[in-house]
Amino acid sequence: MSRTAVLKVLGVAAVALLALKLLFMPSPKAPYPHIIFIVADDLGWNDVSWHNPQVKTPNLEKYARAGVILNSSYVAPVCSPSRASFMTGYYAHRTGLQHIPIIHFKEMYLPSRFTLLPELLKQKGYATHLVGKWHLGFCNWRYTPRYRGFDSFLGYYGGQEGYYNHSNGKVEEGYDLRDNEEVLPDPDMEYGMYILNRGMEKVIAEHDKTQPLFLFLSYQSVHSPLEAPQRFVDLHPEVKNPNRKTFNGMISVLDEAFGNATAALQREGLLDNALIIFTSDNGGSPDVGGNNWPLRGGKFSLWEGGTRVPAFVYSKNLLSKTGYTNNEFIHAVDWFPTMLNVAGIKPTDDHLDGISQWETLKVGRPSFRKEFIYNIDEVDQNGAIRVGDFKLIKGEPGRFFDWFPVPSGDEVAPTQYPTWKRRPWTPKMFPDYQLFNISADPEERHNLADDFPEVVQQLKQKLTSYERLVVPSQHPPVEPKSLPHNFGGVWTPGWCD
Known part of the structure; x- marks a missing residue:
């Protein structure tokens, strides 16, 4: 085989190797996810x-x-x-x-x-x-x-x-x-x-x-x-x-x-x-x-x-x-x-x-x-905090206070109103504070405030500490x-x- 032919073969082989390398080379990866x-x-x-x-x-x-x-x-x-x-x-x-x-x-x-x-x-x-x-x-x-x-x-x-x-x-x-x-x-x-x-x-x-x-x-x-x-x-x-x-x-x-x-x-x-x-x-x-x-x-x-x-x-x-x-x-x-x-x-x-x-x-x-804060609203004067199993709600909890199964027919949609749409003379629907054990009662059906007054007091104090950081609502x-x-x-x- 002539020198020229050998060089051509080597050139073809080199191109093939490069193609294989590119084929199996991992895709470029960003330094962070x-x-x-x-x-x-x-x-x-x-x-x-x-x-x-x-x-x-x-x-x-x-x-x-x-x-x-x-x-x-x-x-x-x-x-x-x-x-x-x-x-x-x-x-x-x-x-x-x-x-x-x-x-x-x-x-x-x-x-x-x-x-x-x-x-x-x-x-x-x-x-x-x-x-x-x-x-x-x-x-x-x-x-x-x-x-x-x-x-x-x-x-x-x-x-x-x-x-x-x-x-x-x-x-x-x-x-x-x-x-x-x-x-x-x-x-x-x-x-x-x-x-x-x-x-x-x-x-x-x-x-x-x-x-x-x-x-x-x-x-x-x-x-x-x-x-x-x-x-x-x-x-x-x-x-x-x-x-x-x-x-x-x-x-x-x-x-x-x-x-x-x-x-x-x-x-x-x-x-x-x-x-x-x-x-x-x-x-x-x-x-x-x-x-x-x-x-x-x-x-x-x-x-x-x-x-x-x-x-x-x-x-x-x-x-x-x-x-x-x-x-x-x-x-x-x-x-x-x-x-x-x-x-x-x-x-x-x-x-x-x-x-x-x-x-x-x-x-x-x-x-x-x-623990975490659900929200604190100084306009509606309500808020809620969770600490461990217990959740404390202060004031009116807001819109949609009931339980709503998936509608099965032509039921009319619920029309419960948000707290801020209530008139001043609307009677309070809930006590000032409600306490729920969310781990045992995730559906919030049993208010335990009267049963655990010491827990209510502890969570009220924690909620108050968060309230000190409130920036006035826009x-x-x-x-x-x-x-x-x-x-x-x-x-x-x-x-x-």
Whole structure:
């Protein structure tokens, strides 16, 4: 064989070896785990299949069963307070957002003095993206997502939009759908989850695999209004109550969106090095199809049905113990330091309310958390605290004070009103303090205050110590400058200082 032929053979062999090396070379890996934080809106305790087999959530249940189901995961009674806790590690009563959710036409926002989770993650090189609901303020641009640490934002600023018209009309109809700072027109009124799903897939597909990713999927589902594409509603022919039927369709939308997200992560090679956290932001609202059975109450209440929510964590490789239900306390404030821990960041703020739960989630060790605050609302003059087995409720617990089984037919939705809608002459429905042993009585049917006065006194003292840290609630009047007719029919920042 000539020298030239030998060189050609060697060249072909070298190319083949290089191809084999590239074929079997491990994919580029980010230095820290990808964190996918998924928050459902108003998803009740009984609205997932691992609590209620009549609900169809196969994608969610697959990952919940393969990961760690969280059986004692708590949030605030309503959305903005929970989201503020997720992003800051502080209880809502320390941010001024404890009374009511942020409302489009009021000057309300998560104050700039708080450094948010994505801002800290960026210090470790994370790419940070938000797809979906913000609901932490938008009256000034500096309170919007891209000014609070997110590289990109696709979604809506407010708290309740139509799924098709992308508008909120509580006081005045206004459009609310953004791609970063730009209004995203949708003349065809496409169902919102389809838009968010494409945005999610784009973020994942375009992500640099060597960079850690923080993706906050803040879904609109299953918040009212009751709207779902017919193909999802048709998945539930056995459900006779019309509200519950549509609501179940919305749950199916959420489940499919979750499945699309995990499929995209798998397709792009990110799932092996990812931690997925799933939670609801508060309990379900029984008047619009949500269900928390057998827990008492619902959204807007201090009862377990308003604050104890379905949640789980999943990872293919990061969790040492999986496939079980964890009963340790985890509160909304804990997700902030937990995600920072996963990213190798130690919070410098010694006054956080949150506790890192990473070791509890990773290996199943007992939680350091032995007590937590449900909420403290100085306007409604109510609050609640849990210490060990015991829960103390101060004042009127709030909306939906009963137990609501899954509606089976054409029952009329319950219409119990929130505390702040009661007139001054409305008689008190509950004693000043109620005590429940949640471990023995998770449905809160037996008030033990008269049986254990010493426990009531101990928990009152603890609750009082937390009340000393209350920041006055943001509860401003309607601001006419906010209204959409000032901005071409769109809810827009720029009208507050």
